[in-house]
Amino acid sequence: MNDKIETVELAALLSNNPTLKAVLNPESIGMFCQYLSVSEFKAGEQIIKFGYPAVELNFILTGEASVSIDQVQVKVLSEQDIFGEGMFSDEGLRSADVFAKSDCIVASLNLWAYESMLFNDSDLALKIKKTFESLYEERQQINQAREHNEAPRYLALIAHDTMKESLNKFVNAHRDLVERFPLIATGMTGLELHHSTGLIFNRKVKSGHLGGYQAIGAMISEDDILGVIFFRDPHSATPADAAVSELSRLCDVYQIPFATNPASAAAILKELSADRSR
Numbered sequence: 001m002n003d004k005i006e007t008v009e010l011a012a013l014l015s016n017n018p019t020l021k022a023v024l025n026p027e028s029i030g031m032f033c034q035y036l037s038v039s040e041f042k043a044g045e046q047i048i049k050f051g052y053p054a055v056e057l058n059f060i061l062t063g064e065a066s067v068s069i070d071q072v073q074v075k076v077l078s079e080q081d082i083f084g085e086g087m088f089s090d091e092g093l094r095s096a097d098v099f100a101k102s103d104c105i106v107a108s109l110n111l112w113a114y115e116s117m118l119f120n121d122s123d124l125a126l127k128i129k130k131t132f133e134s135l136y137e138e139r140q141q142i143n144q145a146r147e148h149n150e151a152p153r154y155l156a157l158i159a160h161d162t163m164k165e166s167l168n169k170f171v172n173a174h175r176d177l178v179e180r181f182p183l184i185a186t187g188m189t190g191l192e193l194h195h196s197t198g199l200i201f202n203r204k205v206k207s208g209h210l211g212g213y214q215a216i217g218a219m220i221s222e223d224d225i226l227g228v229i230f231f232r233d234p235h236s237a238t239p240a241d242a243a244v245s246e247l248s249r250l251c252d253v254y255q256i257p258f259a260t261n262p263a264s265a266a267a268i269l270k271e272l273s274a275d276r277s278r
Contacts, residue, residue, distance in 0.1 A: 007033050010107060013061050017080050023131050024124075031124055035113040041065075041100035044198065048098035054086040055111040057132060063104025066200060069096045073200035076101060085139070087111065088132040153226040154203060155181040155272070156216050159189050163231035168196045170231070170262050175199070177269045181226070184219075186212035213243040220250045227257040227272050229265045 011030040014020055020029055038061070041047055047058070047065060060081045067075040067083065074096070077083055083098060087109075109128075118125040155178070159167040171178055171193060178199070185193060187207035193199050205215040219225050228251055232244065251258035257272065259265035 010036060010038065010061075014059060014107070017059065017082075019082060019131065019135060023127055028124060028127075031121060032109075032117075032128065033107075035117045036107045036109055037113070038105060038107050040105050041103070043100050043102050045100045046097065047100060047106060048084065048094050048096070050094055050097045052094050054084065054089075054091045054094050056084050057087045057109045057114075058082065058084040059107040061105040061107055064101040065104060065106075066099050066101040067096050068099070068200055071194070071200065072202050072204075074202070082132075082135070084108075085132040085136040087114075088129055089136045091136075152182040152202065153224055154184040154219070156219075156225055156228045156230070157183060157185045157189060157193065158208060158212075158216070158228065159231040160233040161188075162233045162236070164189060164192050166262065167229075167231045168193060170229075170265060171197050171199060174266060174269055177273050180273060184216065184225075186216070208243070213247050217243075217247050217250045220247075220254050220256055223254070225256055227259070227268050229259045229268065231262075231265075232260050 007030070010033045011026070014033060015026055015029055020032070024032060036059075041063075048056075050069075060077055060079055060083075062079055065077040065081075065083070066073050067077060077098075084094075086095070114125060114128070117128070157167065157171070157178075167189065175197065182202040183199065184190075184203040184205065185201050186205055187210070189208075190201050190204045194201065205212040216225065216228070220228075228247070230244070230247070248258055250256070257268040259268045
């Protein structure tokens with residue numbers, strides 16, 4: 001147990017967890033907490049690593065965490081969220097990475113503590129097992145349905161080489177709005193934004209001069225893009241100017257917001273955010 005959180009305090013924090021409240025009374029939650037360990041993570045630290053054994057069930061007590069697959073963020077977890085329920089499935093290895101999105105505190109039940117619980121309090125252990133087996137199956141069904149039915153619309157972030165620093169500054173200044181959207185970027189722009197801002201992209205395409213502009217253009221025609229922020233260098237021509245012009249034309253055809261500088265990008269972000277909240 002973390003020195004900063006005693007069992008009684010941990011029980012108080014978890015007493016409002018919807019999943020636990022549905023199956024355990026306050027006394028049982030207190031008993032359950034005796035088997036948990038508590039860890040603190042700084043923003044950016046890894047909590048779970050893809051491919052490692054699935055031997056821990058986790059509860060976020062404070063802060064936020066980011067779930068990513070192949071370096072693409074798929075979900076943000078916050079207080080009272082649960083992850084790692086695959087411990088109670090036939091899933092042998094972790095299927096995603098989890099990083100602390102902010103400083104956070106996580107309570108964990110590992111396999112060895114669960115076996116101790118099974119030996120000391122089999123009724124509680126079996127109730128926990130049944131609860132999180134069901135949660136795992138439920139989430140698997142939801143994920144499968146989402147993958148089959150849901151087609152997210154992305155905010156595209158692109159910049160000429162000379163404008164990448166400007167885009168980095170813009171994203172840092174408007175991160176709270178940018179992170180609200182599924183994100184896509186051309187190759188080097190996405191890589192540099194990830195390194196400089198920690199931003200995680202939901203999808204990526206090749207660099208613009210290698211076909212990335214055309215790939216995003218095709219997504220526009222399929223209604224997969226909700227806005228394009230493209231910081232272009234107004235002072236120099238590039239070999240890909242024709243592809244850039246075609247991208248701009250497609251945005252006009254399909255009525256997709258297209259921003260080429262910080263002022264217009266900020267206006268687009270504000271409007272798109274307002275649309276999502278309506």
